[in-house]
Amino acid sequence: MKSNSYLLFFLFQITMTKRIKSFLPPLPTFHKEKNIRRVGLLLLFSFTIAFIFLSPIFYSPNPIKITPKYDFNQSNHLTTHHKEEETCDLFTGRWVPDPKGSSYTNWSCLTLPDSNNCAKFGRKDKDFVNWRWKPDGCDLPRFEPKSFLSIVRGKKLAFIGDSVARNHMESLLCLLSQAEIPTDIYKDTLDRFRTWYFPSYDFTLMVLRSNFLVLGIQRVTNGISSGVFDLHADKIDVKWSEKLPEIDYAVISDAHWLFRTIYLHKGEKLIGCVFCNDPNITDLGLGFALRTIYRTALEHVNGCKGCGGLVTLVRTFSPAHFENGTWNDGGRCSRTSPLSSREVNFRGNEGEFSKIQVEEVERVKRKQGKKRFGVLDITKAMLMRADGHPGSHWNNEWMKGFNDCVHWCLPGPIDMWNDLLLGMLKRESSLQ
Template sequence: MKSNGCLSIFPTQMAITKRIKFFLPPPLPISNKEKNIRRVGFLLLLSLSVAFIFLSPIFHSQNPIKITTKHDFNQSNHLSTHQMEEETCDLFMGRWVPDPNGPSYTNWSCLTIPDSKNCAKFGRKDKGFLNWRWKPNGCDLPMFEPKSFLSIVRGKKLAFIGDSVARNQMESLLCLLSQEEIPTNIYKDTEDRFRTWYFPSYNFTLVVLWSKFLVLGIERVTNGTLSGVFDLHTDKIDVKWSEKIPDIDYAVISAGHWFFRPLYLYESEKLIGCVFCNDPNITDLGLGFTFRMIFRTALKHINGCKGCGGLVTLVRTYSPAHFEHGSWNTGGRCNRTSPISESEVNLKGGEDDFRKIQVEEVERVKIRKKGNKRYGVLEVTKAMLMRADGHPGCHWDNQWMEGYNDCVHWCLPGPIDMWNDLLLGMLKRESSL
């Protein structure tokens, strides 16, 4: 017999009853009516005792059933207001604040970091650039939650479409998601530009689709050698990525850094101008015009895609480079170890002009939206203008470009991880609609 809990109560009560009966005189004779009355009374008393035994743990529990008070209602309203602030605040306007916790993965815990972004492996000693987080004005941007992200995209396919900076974001996301599940590498082309990773527990596919310009660009060949000069057809989409989008649920598209070279621009097969061509007989239409035309063409193609269903397309805004004391091929470098303050950066320069063009083109396609496609802007330009400390610089596997600093791409881990914090924040909002 147990000596504690509800079961021990019954033998103790029986023993007490026996002792009481031992000292009482013999009972007097009673009538049947009195017997019935006593029997009913005994049953009532027994019912009350049993009820007390089973209900007493509730009244004496350290966690009783909570009665909501007026104060609790006020607190609940406060939490709802806080959640509303998080859902409506501008994630892209804010500042970098110190974060002693640092990133959620390291150069050694993520096995998929390529040598071109593995700054610690190639000699970068300072760690201070890792101890910052993005703080939007009016709310907090939570640290990336891989389980939450994978739950949202369960059964879906997400593609990063663009150049090597688009791939850089994919590589960051791969490290962040690998904390929850190690993905399977299911496809790599011969040039390692088209990659596919699969997360079996969530039936989620992550893809990178390489495209220098998003539109058709053909490099000119001079005497059998690639010239670095391109014929850019601003009204023709690059089919290498466009043919894949009917199978995509989420697309993050971007471009920019390949435009800083001689380009001859075509529309309807006719030469309409150039960029950086230095040809007196051809009008230099400028980077802004070119930038606008290629995003307009890309978004127009997505909007007209009949097999794209409810495709969600996010345009990631221009990612600034930070070459100082020269350009990429004239000794330019980026060896800062902490962020630049907002007052030090030019937030109204060419980079922000590119950002504005991208935002305007997304707004333009929203007005012309077909079907249940959705569009948004993943704005990183302003935040990244302050992160000149986040590039590999000379700390990368540059055996093929010895002596050149990389001030375009971003170290892993590093400030580019914030792009995926923002991406998760946007997907949370989108999935709640």
Template structure:
């Protein structure tokens, strides 16, 4: 079986993500001609009963967000996480059967984007939902939306990166919306920067779009985009850098846009390229470009004077694609319906490339912690999802991504909702 790395340059990431509310309407039918007084007596009786319920009980016909303190704590499998990095690695484990079902559905979460709503787009198998992540030496607590909102109450969290970073935010949004309906506060003209607010906990959730983390300009030919970029590796993208003020949590993830022909600059001078195969230009490789981009972003965060002193930055490691029997543009697909069966890393030898990308990200995280010094080293944490997601070729939309402009192409980069991506919020919950 041939496995190819994706070049996502031609994927159309701009999907219609409008939220549709469908309020239920109740219609009461009756027959006229009933004598007036019996009808009046009946009406008064019913009114008395309803008045009693409405005075003494919570309105049974209306659902609204309650404050976190007032919200009744529903039974959960909550286990207070003891995150001991020496004795327990949450990110090393295996997928085990779990028949408890998902914490949200396509009906209970109205914010699922069309492109990740795999069931709406025709996917019929459901077994890929019946698995949970089991670390080898400890337990990973199931995401508890009430306790999560208690932890982040009054704070601001942003996801920074590409459309897979956005995918993570969308998954978290669905999980939290099961206990409180978020308010859609802001969307820019391109739907790249979003902001949601949870009034009862005063929690703000945002997403900052950035293909490369650093400044980049697409190379144009005859006023048409080429899909290649000039990357200024020494300059952060100001669009996200200017929005860090007031943040308490920043979750960074990026990589997929580096899988293309790009030209690399430092101090406005061309220093090399990625996948260009051109004479007189040094091929520096994808990992080099990714490493320096992360280093520049982390350095900016470390030196950010406008940022909250207690802001925590988490790096979510590379989320692998699973194209089989071809690339995205050569008939490749992802038709698995079950996780890969891997025991303590065995069988991962063919995915060394993805593990190298992960290694770069982790090394730059460690560097940032060292540069932060003793007082700031705990401001940098890791959400290491790579190993877990390498085993989940069954979790992508594949052909069920609803893009009518790209029929015949498969999406083996993003993740179905609900689906394996929801474990990322389990990790986030445990680490926080």
């Protein structure tokens, strides 16, 4: 302690000497004796001033402590904060302004499809990309492409589901391409199965299209598709399931194709319908149909014999935001900023669907098996983002005059799903 005080005294004395000297006129070099005398007086004066100023410090019961800039005891606090982030509920929170905006644009993402390129097709407002998701109990770090690619090095990740699953994959592709441009290595004739490869990380990204997860067959009348489906709820869609053994991470999501006339079958028996308006057949409701297809899909994953340490995440229902109508009768989505929590009904159909998906994941986790399951719950957050859809700003050459209030603009709020995905992969060890 004393050595620190002496050091402080010495430094102060030197400083005072220099400052006092700076106020004096320059001494002529030829008056040596006078110069020596004046320097002596100068030193005596500076020592006196320093002693008067610093003596209370030397004899104070709480002398000044010279401490390092970094407090090594902080490590305990850092560890605690890290543990809080690992256990924080990432899915409950609010949207906060973020002037930094997106890490990419519709120009910097070379793989961005026209169906999600809202700026290219006339969307002028840009505020909808200047919001970030803030969980209530912690911060959600920004997506780091190199960090993500390091975690999945040498692995394969597949998005399995409908066109919103594809939308999710396209968002991840844009984010990752800021670190490395991927190679497009496979596309089927209908562009429903697509594979991208990141050579520097030996990482494969896939999308496997399945509208129902289970076997769905559209009824055809006189060679014309009817839009009515027979759903075999106990039979998995083999087009995606046969690829499971080669996948390390699966993100499963489906629901939007249930909003049509569907007849549900188990075995050879018709058990009910959805939206069929047939007095002789029980309408089992959307919730029943959703639960049935997810139970079949998750049980199949859990029973997959060649799937090793497969990690499966269920992404919960992505809400649509049609206003003043539905998709085929003038419905629109033209908002330019997020809704507040007071403007959103968290107990509607969307909340029910999310609850069912979570329950089915918890159910399969209780069963014996080596597979790991988790939930990517985006429903609450996205209910507030009515401003994030293409609306009329998309390449709708096949559906002219219709607004898209189901899918999401890129860049846009859907990019947050990949912030969450990265957070979930970091917590992979906790997925039991």
